[in-house]
Amino acid sequence: MNALVIFSLLAVLMLTGMPISISLGLTVLTFLFTMTQVPLESVALKLFTGIEKFEIMAIPFFILAGNFLTHGGVAKRMINFATSMVGHWYGGLGLAGVMACALFAAVSGSSPATVVAIGSILLPAMVKAGFPNKFGAGVISTSGALGILIPPSIVMVMYSVATNTSVGALFMAGVIPGLLLAATLGGVTWYRAKKFDYPRQPKASWSERFDAFRKSAWGLFLIVVVMGGIYSGMFTPTEAAAMSAVYAFVVAVFIYKDMGLKDVPKVLLNSANMSAMLLYIITNAVLFSFIMTNENIPQALADWMLGNGLGMITFLLAVNIILLLAGNFMEPSSIVLIFAPILFPVAMKLGIDPVHFGIIMVVNMEVGMCHPPVGLNLYVASGITKMGITELTVAVWPWLLSMLVFLGFVTYLPAMSIWLPKTLGMM
Amino acid sequence: MINKALNHLEELLVTFLMGAATIIIFISVMHRYLSGYEIPGLQDWLLSLNVGWAQELCIIMFVWMAKFGAAYGVRTGIHVGVDVLINRLSDRMRGKFIVFGLLAGATFTGIVATLGAHFVWENGAHYAFFKFFGAEMGDLFEGPITPDLEWPTWIVYSAIPLGSSLMCFRFLQVTWSFIKTGELPHHDHGHVDGLEEETPPVDFDPYGMDDNLHMRDMKHTMVGENRRKEHKPVEDDRRKDDLGGMPK
Numbered sequence: 317m318n319a320l321v322i323f324s325l326l327a328v329l330m331l332t333g334m335p336i337s338i339s340l341g342l343t344v345l346t347f348l349f350t351m352t353q354v355p356l357e358s359v360a361l362k363l364f365t366g367i368e369k370f371e372i373m374a375i376p377f378f379i380l381a382g383n384f385l386t387h388g389g390v391a392k393r394m395i396n397f398a399t400s401m402v403g404h405w406y407g408g409l410g411l412a413g414v415m416a417c418a419l420f421a422a423v424s425g426s427s428p429a430t431v432v433a434i435g436s437i438l439l440p441a442m443v444k445a446g447f448p449n450k451f452g453a454g455v456i457s458t459s460g461a462l463g464i465l466i467p468p469s470i471v472m473v474m475y476s477v478a479t480n481t482s483v484g485a486l487f488m489a490g491v492i493p494g495l496l497l498a499a500t501l502g503g504v505t506w507y508r509a510k511k512f513d514y515p516r517q518p519k520a521s522w523s524e525r526f527d528a529f530r531k532s533a534w535g536l537f538l539i540v541v542v543m544g545g546i547y548s549g550m551f552t553p554t555e556a557a558a559m560s561a562v563y564a565f566v567v568a569v570f571i572y573k574d575m576g577l578k579d580v581p582k583v584l585l586n587s588a589n590m591s592a593m594l595l596y597i598i599t600n601a602v603l604f605s606f607i608m609t610n611e612n613i614p615q616a617l618a619d620w621m622l623g624n625g626l627g628m629i630t631f632l633l634a635v636n637i638i639l640l641l642a643g644n645f646m647e648p649s650s651i652v653l654i655f656a657p658i659l660f661p662v663a664m665k666l667g668i669d670p671v672h673f674g675i676i677m678v679v680n681m682e683v684g685m686c687h688p689p690v691g692l693n694l695y696v697a698s699g700i701t702k703m704g705i706t707e708l709t710v711a712v713w714p715w716l717l718s719m720l721v722f723l724g725f726v727t728y729l730p731a732m733s734i735w736l737p738k739t740l741g742m743m
Numbered sequence: 744m745i746n747k748a749l750n751h752l753e754e755l756l757v758t759f760l761m762g763a764a765t766i767i768i769f770i771s772v773m774h775r776y777l778s779g780y781e782i783p784g785l786q787d788w789l790l791s792l793n794v795g796w797a798q799e800l801c802i803i804m805f806v807w808m809a810k811f812g813a814a815y816g817v818r819t820g821i822h823v824g825v826d827v828l829i830n831r832l833s834d835r836m837r838g839k840f841i842v843f844g845l846l847a848g849a850t851f852t853g854i855v856a857t858l859g860a861h862f863v864w865e866n867g868a869h870y871a872f873f874k875f876f877g878a879e880m881g882d883l884f885e886g887p888i889t890p891d892l893e894w895p896t897w898i899v900y901s902a903i904p905l906g907s908s909l910m911c912f913r914f915l916q917v918t919w920s921f922i923k924t925g926e927l928p929h930h931d932h933g934h935v936d937g938l939e940e941e942t943p944p945v946d947f948d949p950y951g952m953d954d955n956l957h958m959r960d961m962k963h964t965m966v967g968e969n970r971r972k973e974h975k976p977v978e979d980d981r982r983k984d985d986l987g988g989m990p991k
Contacts, residue, residue, distance in 0.1 A: 373802060376808070391935070559769065581758050591809070591812065
């Protein structure tokens with residue numbers, strides 16, 4: 317009964333369009349004032365202690381690192397490298413787009429920024445080379461979402477915060493599905509390019525390739541700093557994030573010279589703005605999951621599922637449907653923070669691996685970013701291509717469909733995600 | 744005038760906290776590895792330093808950054824919501840919902856500020872102030888201190904009342920300017936620097952993105968589903984602030 321009241325209240329408040337963090341907070345306050353005996357003081361304390369964990373601090377650091385490298389110059393280097401590697405195949409520039417998006421998204425940590433950065437450089441080049449506008453827009457808007465699967469990923473840190481799962485294991489688990497999804501999107505691109513006979517680029521020589529690689533390597537090394545640092549045990553994930561922020565600063569200012577020292581305060585302010593927004597949602601989501609646990613809601617849901625004989629397969633199907641639906645209304649971090657604490661205990665009862673479950677959620681978020689009515693990637697793509705949302709939805713359809721099929725594989729083949737971290741002994 | 748000073752102070756504080764926290768963690772990690780090498784002089788000096796407090800300080804700084812940054816975020820319009828539904832309403836109805844949402848934000852942050860102030864007062868601020876002014880102490884409670892830095896927690900926790908009050912003020916400010924001008928601050932999630940030279944989508948317009956995560960205001964035209972037919976470009980002064988220059 318209480319559960320129903322809580323969720324209806326939350327849903328109504330959210331639909332009025334107020335910030336998600338505020339609607340979570342107001343739900344909690346209403347509940348506390350009217351329906352329970354939990355002392356208000358403990359709430360005031362929770363408001364502070366909710367984010368008083370060193371693990372959470374990885375989020376601002378990763379955002380800072382990404383913002384230093386979210387720059388047109390970095391995007392251009394990645395595109396050159398990708399084009400020199402795969403440009404001579406069918407749909408060359410399209411394939412290069414997938415690869416460049418995967419690399420840039422991993423480094424910058426933001427899907428919409430990837431779509432803008434890669435898209436606004438590559439799309440005109442594609443149109444000039446003779447690709448239809450639709451094809452390019454479809455490739456870029458779907459590939460831009462790869463960033464939340466390929467580590468370092470902020471959504472994964474959010475999941476680990478909400479469920480106490482190891483960030484290192486999650487990052488490692490994201491590598492294989494990330495590469496496979498990039499390959500899938502590339503495969504669709506290649507197939508369609510071959511079918512419609514789209515142009516290819518001249519083959520680059522190995523010295524050109526090496527040169528392009530050398531230029532983009534500084535940025536790509538960020539992934540090595542994070543993954544290597546965590547895997548070798550040199551840094552905790554948060555320390556790795558801080559080191560990557562310092563590394564990104566050095567690369568952007570002293571090596572690439574894309575920005576001067578005078579631009580640094582602006583980057584700091586923008587990163588602080590973004591991280592404060594996410595941390596504010598986390599604070600309120602922690603409060604929300606506190607009353608959820610207090611009311612035993614996840615427990616009740618788990619008992620109900622087990623009582624009705626619903627097994628793992630049905631549960632995972634339901635999870636996918638719920639998350640895809642939620643993806644129609646919210647952006648990834650809010651979905652993870654609200655749904656993970658509810659669904660996670662049920663998943664544990666059914667014996668699903670926590671890391672595998674995290675990867676399922678992340679892939680769902682990726683799909684959600686690429687379809688309307690709320691799909692940040694589509695909206696920024698519509699901004700740079702001048703195509704309407706409806707037209708774009710048709711354009712991304714082949715890639716979106718392949719992503720959905722891929723989601724099915726990720727959901728029912730746990731080995732795909734947990735094999736690598738298991739083999740490396742991280743879980 | 745005062746408002747401008749407050750804006751600057753807010754930005755300065757948030758920028759400083761972000762940068763300083765990064766440097767602190769960087770130094771503490773460097774310290775951990777460098778003190779492992781036997782460099783004469785340097786090693787002894789490093790070992791004599793204790794940086795065990797770095798983690799705690801970083802957390803405190805980020806919590807402060809989060810509270811004040813959230814207030815700054817209201818001003819820049821970065822907070823995301825579920826706006827699919829209200830963005831489909833008529834202008835008048837949408838305006839009402841927007842005002843409702845903003846006032847709800849003010850209410851929530853106001854309540855939190857009050858709760859937080861009460862909490863801080865009871866946990867040491869009361870004692871500290873009375874002690875400072877030499878007033879009668881009675882049986883007041885001195886309040887806990889943080890584990891590593893041994894700072895009184897009430898100072899640390901005062902981020903909640905201070906940050907939330909500022910946020911409440913910002914919500915009221917945005918409500919006021921929305922009622923007067925029909926404009927909302929808007930954050931561009933896809934902003935990338937350094938695209939100027941080769942940006943062909945010259946009139947890429949962040950205000951034109953109805954991403955359904957932000958409330959759509961009365962002033963700006965939207966692309967996307969193209970609910971509005973007439974096209975109104977971004978004003979020059981806004982373009983300068985938000986896009987970093989004129990299109991080429």
